[in-house]
Amino acid sequence: GAVVSQHPSRVICKSGTSVKIECRSLDFQATTMFWYRQFPKKSLMLMATSNEGSKATYEQGVEKDKFLINHASLTLSTLTVTSAHPEDSSFYICSAGRPAARYQETQYFGPGTRLLVL
Amino acid sequence: GENVEQHPSTLSVQEGDSAVIKCTYSDSASNYFPWYKQELGKRPQLIIDIRSNVGEKKDQRIAVTLNKTAKHFSLHITETQPEDSAVYFCAAIGDTGFQKLVFGTGTRLLVSP
Numbered sequence: 001g002a003v004v005s006q007h008p009s010r011v012i013c014k015s016g017t018s019v020k021i022e023c024r025s026l027d028f029q030a031t032t033m034f035w036y037r038q039f040p041k042k043s044l045m046l047m048a049t050s051n052e053g054s055k056a057t058y059e060q061g062v063e064k065d066k067f068l069i070n071h072a073s074l075t076l077s078t079l080t081v082t083s084a085h086p087e088d089s090s091f092y093i094c095s096a097g098r099p100a101a102r103y104q105e106t107q108y109f110g111p112g113t114r115l116l117v118l
Numbered sequence: 119g120e121n122v123e124q125h126p127s128t129l130s131v132q133e134g135d136s137a138v139i140k141c142t143y144s145d146s147a148s149n150y151f152p153w154y155k156q157e158l159g160k161r162p163q164l165i166i167d168i169r170s171n172v173g174e175k176k177d178q179r180i181a182v183t184l185n186k187t188a189k190h191f192s193l194h195i196t197e198t199q200p201e202d203s204a205v206y207f208c209a210a211i212g213d214t215g216f217q218k219l220v221f222g223t224g225t226r227l228l229v230s231p
Contacts, residue, residue, distance in 0.1 A: 034218065043207060043221045044162065093161060095219075105150040105211050107219060109161040 002028050004096050006110035013084055014118055021079045021113045023094030029074035030096035034107065035067075038091040050077040050094075084117040091115075120145040122210050124222030132230055137198050139225045141208035142190040150211040151191045152219070153182060157204045165206075166193070198229045 003026040013019050023033055031052045036044040048069050049057040056069035068080040077096075081088050091114050095107040121144040131137050143151075149170035154162035168175045168182045168191065175182050181194040195202055208222040 041226075043223045046218050046220075049218060091159075105217070106152070106164065106167065108164070109154075111161045112159075114159075 002096070002098050002108040004094065004108050004110040006094055006113050008113060009111060010114040010116070012116045012118065015085050016083055019081045019084055019115060021081075021092055021094075021115075023077045023079070023096070023110050025075045025096045028096075028098045030077075030098070031074060033071060033077040033094055033096045035069060035077070035079050036093045036095065038093060038112075040091075044093065047079075052077075081115065084115070086117045089115055089117045120148060120210055120220040122208060122220050122222045124208050124225060126225060127223065128226045128228070130228045130230065131198050133198060133200060135198055135229075137193075137195045137202070137227055137229075139193045139206055139208070139227075140190060141192070141210075141222050142188075143210040143220075144189065145210070146186075146189065148210040151182070151184060152209050152211075153180075153193050154207045154209065154221075155204045156207065156224075162207060195227075198227075200229050200231050203227055203229045 005024045007022045011019055033050040035047045037047050038044050046059050047062045050069045050071040052071045052074050058064045071077040091112050093112040094110045097107045124141045152167035153165050155165045156162045166177050166180050166182050168184050173184055179196045184191040206225045209219040211217050211219050
């Protein structure tokens, strides 16, 4: 199967600071990656679709200036939470599919990043 | 857009029993339906998926059925074991290629020894 990594696994920061989360596809190239947010005991909520070499597509209600996404290479997408506040505390998960695979729809998830903003 | 509903929200069974989780979707164009298992604090793991050209798929103790006419699909786990305890999410995707997944609300399965 495909391997997707995320870094850091958890981060604690002060209110007002920015936090960058990295999502990497380790053994395949991913032209598209997805960023999700998950609150405790809730489902995964898609935040944005990250496209290599172009601007991300954000879901309705997600502030693009708040959650900056950069997909500079075929194996790396980053999510930066700018001026973080306690309400941004959550579990952030990325996923990627394999464009060269027979079934491109299959998505593989990273291990997630738990963000706590104090 | 696509909307996926999932039931039940919690399911408790005894070890060895079967468990069934059901999902409905709204977009008749959806053609890919994966199921993910998520343990506490971990990433969702794909356990089985089905495409719209088949009605049923089985992998050992796990099976998924799809009724396109009724727009619903179900996960069946037989001979449940305590390690099956987790949250299960169904999802649907509208088009082939890299389109976004829409997730159900999740089912917390508890298998008691």
